[in-house]
Amino acid sequence: xxxxxxxxxxWSGTKLPQVFDELAAMGGTVIEINGNSQRHHDIGLDAxxxxxxxxxxxxxxxxxxxxxxxxxxxxxxxxxxxxxxxxDAEIARLMATCRAASEMQVPVVRTFVGDVKPGITFAGARxxxxxxxxxxxxxASVLGVTLGIExxxxxxxxxPTLVELVREVGAPNLGFTIDTGNFAWAxxxxxxxxxxxxxxxxxxVNVHIxxxxxxxxxFEFVPAGEGELPLGWLLSSLxxxxxxxxxxxxxxxxxxxxxxxxxxxxxxxxxxxxxxxxRADA
Numbered sequence: 001x002x003x004x005x006x007x008x009x010x011w012s013g014t015k016l017p018q019v020f021d022e023l024a025a026m027g028g029t030v031i032e033i034n035g036n037s038q039r040h041h042d043i044g045l046d047a048x049x050x051x052x053x054x055x056x057x058x059x060x061x062x063x064x065x066x067x068x069x070x071x072x073x074x075x076x077x078x079x080x081x082x083x084x085x086x087x088d089a090e091i092a093r094l095m096a097t098c099r100a101a102s103e104m105q106v107p108v109v110r111t112f113v114g115d116v117k118p119g120i121t122f123a124g125a126r127x128x129x130x131x132x133x134x135x136x137x138x139x140a141s142v143l144g145v146t147l148g149i150e151x152x153x154x155x156x157x158x159x160p161t162l163v164e165l166v167r168e169v170g171a172p173n174l175g176f177t178i179d180t181g182n183f184a185w186a187x188x189x190x191x192x193x194x195x196x197x198x199x200x201x202x203x204x205v206n207v208h209i210x211x212x213x214x215x216x217x218x219f220e221f222v223p224a225g226e227g228e229l230p231l232g233w234l235l236s237s238l239x240x241x242x243x244x245x246x247x248x249x250x251x252x253x254x255x256x257x258x259x260x261x262x263x264x265x266x267x268x269x270x271x272x273x274x275x276x277x278x279r280a281d282a
Contacts, residue, residue, distance in 0.1 A: 209260025
């Protein structure tokens with residue numbers, strides 16, 4: 001059964017107990033904690049703090065469904081010793097979050113490919129990206145962790161291309177943290193976004209929900225269910241696939257974060273309840 005919640009990043013500057021309580025009051029039951037928790041919530045993820053964090057979450061009735069990891073593998077167009085050392089440093093950065101996830105028995109860590117830099121193209125950096133993802137996936141597998149690549153940034157934010165990348169890496173514990181708003185934010189129109197969703201659905205392991213509207217100035221984020229993205233289709237497709245992972249609101253619109261998050265969670269709760277009811281009646 002899909003659980004509904006939110007990612008903790010929007011509460012940056014707020015202590016985790018308050019984050020947990022506020023999310024639970026909105027009807028959330030699952031949370032993704034940002035891997036930079038020391039920076040955003042004034043508490044690290046380590047052997048000393050993890051038991052307390054798990055206790056706080058349990059007290060609020062929340063499950064920790066994933067952690068937001070950080071890495072950048074789009075570093076070089078030549079796989080020399082310097083590039084390999086730089087990639088290994090990024091893998092180590094990601095593995096720090098994976099070790100915390102393993103200690104917390106959290107199954108998924110959000111992962112990045114990397115973003116645009118001067119002189120770096122996806123085609124040029126692809127060899128290093130694949131090598132790094134293979135090594136990271138193998139290390140994460142030992143920890144019992146699945147890596148979910150987020151469609152983030154502008155270097156590679158295309159559903160079919162990302163699917164090709166994951167299949168090239170060939171790791172069974174590598175899939176997608178799909179951010180529903182990022183394809184449109186990166187410039188894809190409605191038809192392209194549908195293609196992106198259709199391509200990635202079979203490999204989704206984690207879901208960040210955004211919604212929005214195409215405007216003359218770009219893509220404007222709004223609370224989930226109030227925009228033009230085919231969120232209902234995506235949720236239905238995930239349900240049909242048997243996806244039982246978390247569905248997180250990640251509101252980044254122009255109005256107050258808490259109100260946008262509350263409305264997003266309310267929409268997601270209704271949408272998933274309707275899917276469950278339709279399946280029960282079938």
